[in-house]
Amino acid sequence: MKASDLFVQCLEREGIEYIFGVTGEENADFVHSLKHSDQIRFVLTRHEQGAAFMAEAYGKLTGNPAICLGTLGPGATNLITGVADADMDHAPLIVLTGQGATTRQHKESHQVMDVVQMYEPVTKWAQSVHHPDSIPEIVRKSVRTARGEKPGAVHIELAENIAKMETDVRPMEPRRFRRPGVDxxxxxxxxxxxxxxxxxxxxxxxxxxxxxxxxxxxxxxxxxxxxxxxxxxxxxxxxxxxxxxxxxxxxxxxxxxxxxxxxxxxxxxxxxxxxxxxxxxxxxxxxxxxxxxxxxxxxxxxxxxxxxxxxxxxxxxxxxxxxxxxxxxxxxxxxxxxxxARARMKADMEEHAEDDTEGIIRPQKAIWDVRQVLGPDDVVLSGVGAHKMWLGRHYHCHEPNTCLIPNGFCSMGMPLPGAIGAALVADGRRIVGIAGDGDFMMNVQEMETAKRLDSDITMLVWEDGGYGLISWKQDDHFGSHTDLEFGNPDWLHLAEAFGWHGQYVNNARDLRGALQNALDHEGPSLVVIPIDYSENQKLSKRLGVFTGE
Known part of the structure; x- marks a missing residue:
């Protein structure tokens, strides 16, 4: 069979369910082989970084790797931020990139760069396929390495001419092992x-x-x-x-x-x-x-x-x-x-539960209402910014893996594509992504992916018109902050343009109802609130100078 057909069969044998990504010329053989799979679903994304975040969320929730796919050169570099996030946050993930033919890798050539060497620092293992007969071993090792403790990312590179070659070998049978116990x-x-x-x-x-x-x-x-x-x-x-x-x-x-x-x-x-x-x-x-x-x-x-x-x-x-x-x-x-200490923290969490502020909403109230409308098994995904710090402090869980916060590599841009990946394995659980306006706009193009997949997700965006966490830290350290402000779109028109259900909520008393309305809506829903980040400095004064990331 063709090497790309063998590759797909090996992935099927490993139980791979999803591949997220963007195709290109150098991975065309693989993608065409994938069309014949009844087991693996390919999800076309609008940016490779979104594909990596979708695969990361899937891996965290299932314990099994999904694949994020990109072509050579810029496709591979676009993937790397999400791949690094998965690796440092210990989510199993496999990244598959195309490459120019081995006959031109030794010289200056269009879009050719050493992708394997680039991925080595942000993965547990990175390997190029040099011969089609090695595909079963590479795939088997990749899945075992990605899943093994501590889980992380693995990179495989498949050159365009290798993908076309013929081979007689067959997939390997996956076999599990028990981890050693403590003496x-x-x-x-x-x-x-x-x-x-x-x-x-x-x-x-x-x-x-x-x-x-x-x-x-x-x-x-x-x-x-x-x-x-x-x-x-x-x-x-x-x-x-x-x-x-x-x-x-x-x-x-x-x-x-x-x-x-x-x-x-x-x-x-x-x-x-x-x-x-x-x-x-x-x-x-x-x-x-x-x-x-x-x-x-x-x-x-x-x-x-x-x-x-x-x-x-x-x-x-x-x-x-x-x-x-x-x-x-x-x-x-x-x-x-x-x-x-528990009693003091509990009092802090409940202090603004009944807020009725108008025109702006405190972070504590926003998180309280999210917790109230979600069940024990529902899933929240956080971005990175000031909202992450408030979510980390005030949002608490009944069950494992019901709050996904990127806190190792701490990359912005995860919650929207992550929510799309989570929704694919939700099994009735409701999915809420929480992002700042800066975080949300980093992968806003995946709103189209969510609509195309009819993802049943709710995105709650905290609007302050700037990079709130950076200004919080700079204000604490220097008494002022540098230029960190930016403009935002008309959120309701943005939602309409992408075919999402949209709400802008000005008043604290209306937030819980709006969240419930969004959750009841079938398909992607956007809820935007003006956030009161004056609470950042108040918290710093109560607890001390902010030093975290």
Missing amino acids: DKVSDQAYELIRNARAPIIIAGNGAVRKRASNQLRRLAEQTGIPVTTTFMGKGAVDFEADYALYTIGLGQWDHVADAVRDADVVITVGYDLVEYPPQLWNPDATETIVHIDFDPAEIDREYHPAVELVGDVAHALWQLNRRFERDGAPAYDFSVQQA
């Missing part, structure tokens, strides 16, 4: 540290939202009462309404939850990624006793030097601790400081 002796050491602590605390990160890990984490917290705070990307690892839930840590300012961490004498990190919340922000004196539970050994960091490391399958490591506590019972810990 009993190490589990005993961790258990003794935790059991003899006065007031332990758990920081649950991105690795804790895997379903089995979340189940074991909840079991540990329920039987011991140990409080759990999550990072932005760990939201939903525990139910925020549980008494032991300490909401979210991750703001660059010293927040209520940070007081609880400072009081703890043992900090247990579960699936914690230093990339999204540096330990210097919660352990600046490097004095905390840390128990590290993760798929990988701890990153070397002065403020993150664990006393014990449980390296292996996170769910299995938590299960081992649970067995020991079930055997011995829970100690009499002192969680008074943690409980007080």
Whole structure:
């Protein structure tokens, strides 16, 4: 068969369901082979970056990779931001790019560049196909590498002349393996540290939202009462309404939850990624006793030097601790400081629940209303900007993977295409993307994709006419900010032009009804609100100088 046909068959054998992207001359053979697949759906996007974000959201929600596709040269460079975002945020993803024929790669040639070398820093593995017979092995390794802990992005390059070649080989059969568990002796050491602590605390990160890990984490917290705070990307690892839930840590300012961490004498990190919340922000004196539970050994960091490391399958490591506590019972810990921090944070969340401001809406009210109209399994996707900080602090989850916040690479532009990708696997769950006006406009062209697919999504855009997070940080550090203002379209005409349902909501009392109206509408819906970012400086004055990203 032709090499491109073999490639598609290998992807089918791996269970690949979606390919998002833009086609070109150098990947034409592959795309034509894809037309004959009854299993894999190709989604044409309006920009390659949107394709990568769609694949990223799909990967986060399913645990399996989708593919984002681009041709050589500018197609490959357009993909790279979304690919880097998926890799640093640990979403399984495969990026497939075309390339000029191997007969012209050695010389200056139209659109030819070393794409594999370009992708090596932002993927777990990057490989060009040099011979059609190697396709089954490359595809098998790519899927295993993308899915394996910690998940991430993998790049495959398929040159146009390789795609046309004939081959006699066949796809490989996927085979799974069990991740190694933690040694009993190490589990005993961790258990003794935790059991003899006065007031332990758990920081649950991105690795804790895997379903089995979340189940074991909840079991540990329920039987011991140990409080759990999550990072932005760990939201939903525990139910925020549980008494032991300490909401979210991750703001660059010293927040209520940070007081609880400072009081703890043992900090247990579960699936914690230093990339999204540096330990210097919660352990600046490097004095905390840390128990590290993760798929990988701890990153070397002065403020993150664990006393014990449980390296292996996170769910299995938590299960081992649970067995020991079930055997011995829970100690009499002192969680008074943690409980007080929870009460203060809960009061902050509820303070503006009944706002009725006119002409402008506070961030706290916007997030409160989103939480009220969504169910436990519905999904929120955040962009990057000031809205992300408010969402991180005030929006909390019942279930894992119901709030997707890019907080490793922190690329703007994810929520609109991400919501489109999420809607494809929603299974009845409602999808809401929250973006600032700057974030939303970075991939506004995907409004057409959403309409073409009839994506049942709601986009909530916070309008302030500028890059709010940057001005927030500059105001805190310099007392003023540089030129960060811009203009916006007529939002309702924009929605109409793309065939979306559109609403502009000026008054806080009308927001919840407008959100419910958008969710009830079948198809893509846009809700825009004027946001009151004077609350940014008020929060800084209450909590301290803003230092986060």
